[in-house]
Amino acid sequence: MKFQSKSSVVALAVIAAISTVNVPLASADEALIAKGKEVSFDRKKGNCLTCHQIPGGTLTGNIGPPLIAMKARYPDKAQLRADIWDMTKRSPDTMMPPFGKYGVLTESEIDAVTEYIHSL
């Protein structure tokens, strides 16, 4: 397990390095992205780092996949929002909490998180 987590950190670093080379110009509201990051990292809000590696996050878990190259993963931002809102819809047994459906985050927090994650 230890090895798996180390190798995925390396993979993450490599991908992060590649993706900083050709950063697409963020069209979305910078403030919204900043808020999204705050909500995602906050242990009492999104706490996404419990399960996901996210560039810039420390002490991250490895239950879910690293959140990187999200535009490629989710060409459709609405699908990303829908997954964050309720992953159980697509994957009934998932570990990922249904942040919107169960009211862990508010609708506007989910908007911000979506914007932030999509920028990764």
Added chain:
Amino acid sequence: MKQLLSTVLVALLAVGMISSALADEAAYKKLHAEAVVANDKAKEAGGEWRDARDKKSKFIECGDKKMSILHAAECYAAKGDYKNAMKYAEMAKSQGELGYQQAIQQKNAGPRH
């Protein structure tokens, strides 16, 4: 004449304020009762959530204290802040309903390995 008019106005305003406060209070009380029922139902099904109304919860701030969502509703109502009181009563009710649904959905949970 002018004086009379303004007294009437003030009086009308006061009546209006009192009656709208009374309406707020009544709406809040109704929602609060619904939240209690929803959480009783969740409890019955074994599906209550941590922060809906448990005395140990420290989830929402009201004044300088932290408490459960329903306690926060009560705390704001006591201050006459019915906007927040309604918001938290609604949230507590929703948690009761979701906890109940979850418990029913998970009734036959078992190994899938």
Added chain:
Amino acid sequence: MKKNIFAILASGSLLSITPAFATTQAEDIAALKAYFAERWPNVKDGDMSNGAYSLSEDKRINWESMRDFPPYEDHLAIGEEIWNTSFKNGNTWASCFGDDPSKIRNRFPHWNARDKKVETLEGNIIQCQKANGEEPFKAKKGKIAYFSAWLASQANGQTINVVVPQDDPDAVAAYEAGRQFFYAKRGQLNLSCADCHVYQSGYYARGNLLSPVRGHTTHFPVWRGKWARSGGDGFGTLHRRYGGCNSQVRAKSFKAHGKEYSNLEYFHASMSNGMTINAPDYRE
């Protein structure tokens, strides 16, 4: 309908739709052992009583150095003192549990057929105090944990064998209620015990390496560094841990030694059948 069944058979997923209630205790244990053996062929079944430390060399080294100087020796001594102290009415603990302190831990949890309920060691400690007119211990930490830990330490090396009498439908129902509790998603975060301690065991939630359920109950009460840091000492009972693991997924925890947690313990302890008692132990 027929077609559907064939389709399911063909896709090989029949197992996954077998209803949970079709399995017995023995089948549940066998299935879990097989599941973990397949995931970690190099981890010995018996080593899983060391929890997460059986899965990571790094974590294990830290843990072993903590165990070189166990922080709980003084509290075990208090536990022994409790055993040797008579009640005000002149009775001793032996009046409830028998004379031999090494023959107590391993009788619990068990099914009480007369009262139709699962009995746990800590639950019966409290019951014994009440029956003798004593002020009962607090339910989850403090003296009850010292006493329970000392009793468990007297039983070290014995093989766990929780019995669910298959011919008693009420006992089977209690076991099944415990199993349902373990596998049911709960709380606002919608996670089951099994999510963390079966399917994701061996993975990290933040810095916490998730332990496998097999071996969970062999070493309780535990001394946790985290509990020691939160005020008081580090000892806590199994039901204290249940409460913590429920509330971290934002589910309301249940009363220690109440029906829900006692049934859970009946199932949960069963999953360590065949392993040896090694209590108390240190956990981070």
